[in-house]
Amino acid sequence: MVTAVSNNPFQHLTGTLVLAGAGKMGGAMLTGWLAGGLDPARVVVIEPMPSAEITALAANGIRLNPSDAAPAEVVVVAVKPQMFRAAGPALKPWVSESTLVLSIMAGTPIMALQEVVGGAVARAMPNTPAAIGRGITVAVPAGNVSAAQRALTDALLLATGAVEWVDDEALMDAVTAVSGSGPAYVFLLAEELARAGVAAGLPEALATRLARDTVSGAGELLHRSELSSATLRQNVTSPGGTTAAALAVLMGADGFQPLLERAVAAATARSKELAK
Numbered sequence: 001m002v003t004a005v006s007n008n009p010f011q012h013l014t015g016t017l018v019l020a021g022a023g024k025m026g027g028a029m030l031t032g033w034l035a036g037g038l039d040p041a042r043v044v045v046i047e048p049m050p051s052a053e054i055t056a057l058a059a060n061g062i063r064l065n066p067s068d069a070a071p072a073e074v075v076v077v078a079v080k081p082q083m084f085r086a087a088g089p090a091l092k093p094w095v096s097e098s099t100l101v102l103s104i105m106a107g108t109p110i111m112a113l114q115e116v117v118g119g120a121v122a123r124a125m126p127n128t129p130a131a132i133g134r135g136i137t138v139a140v141p142a143g144n145v146s147a148a149q150r151a152l153t154d155a156l157l158l159a160t161g162a163v164e165w166v167d168d169e170a171l172m173d174a175v176t177a178v179s180g181s182g183p184a185y186v187f188l189l190a191e192e193l194a195r196a197g198v199a200a201g202l203p204e205a206l207a208t209r210l211a212r213d214t215v216s217g218a219g220e221l222l223h224r225s226e227l228s229s230a231t232l233r234q235n236v237t238s239p240g241g242t243t244a245a246a247l248a249v250l251m252g253a254d255g256f257q258p259l260l261e262r263a264v265a266a267a268t269a270r271s272k273e274l275a276k
Ligand SMILES: NC(=O)C1=CN([C@@H]2O[C@H](COP(=O)(O)OP(=O)(O)OC[C@H]3O[C@@H](n4cnc5c(N)ncnc54)[C@H](O)[C@@H]3O)[C@@H](O)[C@H]2O)C=CC1
Pocket: 020, 021, 022, 023, 024, 025, 026, 027, 046, 047, 048, 049, 078, 079, 080, 081, 083, 086, 087, 104, 105, 106, 107, 125, 126, 127, 128, 180, 181
């Protein structure tokens, strides 16, 4: 007898998935899940200010802000950390002891979720490329997360990109500073490269196109190549050429390294503050 093997990443999800907060990050994850084959009929979205995209999903079977609530299989908490103390108690009717509570809130510790919402809590830090299946998420489970709930968390996160698990929740502040916030640093690089192109004499539209395609093309090369980023950089750099002249500035005493170290330290510190 041949046993059919399902390649549906959501085969472990047999109940309801509640998404609380369908803003930029929650919306990006939901987009990734639906693109990956999540049945919209399994999804409840709680969102006081739904975007046009989220409202449109209601026509496809998602339940938006239903008036009744019952314990769900998974509750994804994607509200702002600053909103959580106010928004959290309203989620309790969706949570039983056996509900997986998957929080993506920056800073907010597992203990705060256990106090306010309950359930079996997994804390995760995704990033916005999740919307196109190219995110990376780091997750940490509470002690009462079962093996099945961990597998379900894995499946949900893998549908939006790569997943790393850690045991030490304290790492989540630096994780947030590197990969959670990281896409913003890369988009800023595209903005500033375009601005520098204009300053060097290019028309704005051309500079913007060159910067955007260079950042996304280099990112794609880094993604597909087995070479290290340092080797890929060296492959651009002819001795005594133009890149070497630019890198002497970018790798100088006040270049990328100290700048990014300060930026990541500032984000890490802010993540720690959000826990208070
Ligand atoms: N934006 C990003 O790149 C990332 C964000 N995060 C985390 O994701 C969470 C959401 O961040 P964003 O999506 O950027 O913010 P956002 O402001 O776009 O989304 C938050 C959403 O929560 C909704 N909301 C407010 N009160 C609510 C309530 N009582 N019940 C349900 N929903 C409510 C808001 O209307 C809003 O749409 C934050 O905790 C953040 O730390 C994590 C990783 C990356």
